[in-house]
Amino acid sequence: MKTNFFKLNRNQTQKLGFAFLSLLALTTILPIILIIGLLIYKGGSAISWNFITGFPHDGMRQGGIWPAIIGTFYLTVGTAIFSVPLGIASAIYLSEYSKDNTLTRTIRIAIINLSGIPSVVYGLFGLGLFVLFLKFGTSILSASLTLSIMTLPVIISTSEEALRAVPQSFRTVSVSLGATKWQTIRRIVLPEALPGIITGVILGLERAAGETAPILFTGAAFFLPQLPSSIFDATMALPYHLFVISTQIPEMPVQIQFGTALVLIAFVLSMNILATIVRSQARAKRQW
Amino acid sequence: MTDKILIENFSLQYEDGIESLRNINLAVEKNAITVLFGPAGGGKSSLLRSINRLNDPEDIRLINGRILIDGDDILDPKMDIIELRRRVGMVFARPVVLPFSIRKNITYGLEVMGEKDQNKLNNAVERSLNQAALWEEIKHRLDDPAIALSGGQQQRLCIARSLALEPEVIMLDEPTSGLDPISTGKVENSLQELKKDYTIILVPHSVQQAARTADNAGFFLQGELIEFSHGKKIFTSPEVKKTEDYVTGRFG
Secondary structure, eight states: OOOOTTOOOHHHHHHHHHHHHHHHHHHHHHHHHHHHHHHHHHHGGGOSHHHHHSOEETTTTEEOOHHHHHHHHHHHHHHHHHHHHHHHHHHHIIIIISOSSHHHHHHHHHHHHHTTSOHHHHHHHHIIIIIIISOOOSSHHHHHHHHHHHHHHHHHHHHHHHHHTSOHHHHHHHHHTTOOHHHHIIIIIHHHHHHHHHHHHHHHHHHHHHOOHHHHTTTBOSOOSSOOOSTTSOBOOHHHHHHHHHHTSTTOOHHHHHHHHHHHHHHHHHHHHHHHHHHHHHHHHHTO | OOEEEEEEEEEEEETTSOEEEEEEEEEEETTSEEEEEOSTTSSHHHHHHHHTTOSOGGGEEEEEEEEEETTEETTSTTSOHHHHHHHEEEEOSSOOOOSSBHHHHHHHHHHHTTOOOHHHHHHHHHHHHHHTTOHHHHGGGTTSBGGGSOHHHHHHHHHHHHHTTOOSEEEEESTTTTSOHHHHHHHHHHHHHHTTTSEEEEEOSSHHHHHHHOSEEEEEETTEEEEEEEHHHHHHSOSSHHHHHHHTTSOO
């Protein structure tokens, strides 16, 4: 009997391969499970109605995080107001109107590279342009504009991809039926690309909601005793608040730190879930 | 017999340098089926796309000659392209249904022109589906997604969609290339009906289909119109050797 113990037949090889690959796939979701598990374990006890809706007090060692939640909400909405129309318009131009030449290829490469710029650099840029030069001060406006510039490349490139995924034949047929280019875009291309565009938009806004560095110099406040009353006020924000209570305040209760992180994660995850719902609704409505 | 379309000394050259059409002279008879046939790359599709100006001006290096529809030069820069495309409908080789319901596919062309009267739109749906021999099969599910139709039904829907605009000319570029023989037969039969009201230009997907359908036929080879005459004549006693070789299956 000259059988090699290590020599597997092809069925066994296949089973081993599947097992190995699914193990690897599982490891990729392990971190997210661990992160959420840890946050719930360590910060779950901090979550209460008062924590969500109250102001911090006692040097932030007590009380809630309401101003930071509201601040992050304002900043996300502000970012959306600037970056979504501009981003989608740019994507439509690039995908539908621009010619494929050196200039547009350069623009595309620039957009891709913009998404690789470290967020702290955006923060410094925002400080120079919006806070100091345009004299918007450290404010919701400056911070939203800075976050918008950071978010734009994500929105543009994902939206352009979604637009390009719409079959060229739809455009040809629409035009051959006497539609103008804009009617074709408005009635066929945009509705078809919408689920993909929404996904891109929410991915971009999610990143904006969780960023600390770009708002550090442009609009985030260490502590404010009242909510911002205009877009020219500074604001507290969840990611910056988390940074502050984790590093700047001695003897900070651990459950408040983890509780704050838990709320931030919940904020971002709920945007994600919203995106999924909107997308599947859009798909269901179109029936394919 | 009257000529609906006159093509005079028409040449077309694409930006990539491949000469596509050389000095084409052709008269398309009104209320008849004019078949343009020949091996792939002969310029048939390019000619169709020129007739309703679907070629992207970006891709064209050179364009010469005239294409007249009822005496209007469609290459005239002042020509209203949107209006031209309403007058000249086009059906493509692969049926492309738009991502709407069956009804909306047909009304789309009318709606983009600003037609809002629901009665007129509904009448157009019934009339054009009848003309394309599809009404009886699908009249109960007009609001279903068009993509749910079979390939043959989709292609007849595409024909109906062109007819909804009440064009003067319908051009079909290998409309049955993806269809089974039964669906092909249905499409060919409806073309015979349609020619009573419309002028039809057909690029067939086979010589047999060309012979079956043609009132007049032109043989295209490498950008040139080799021979053009009555369908009966060109398929039984062609004058040019190349045409004879092609229709008898000696090449192509």
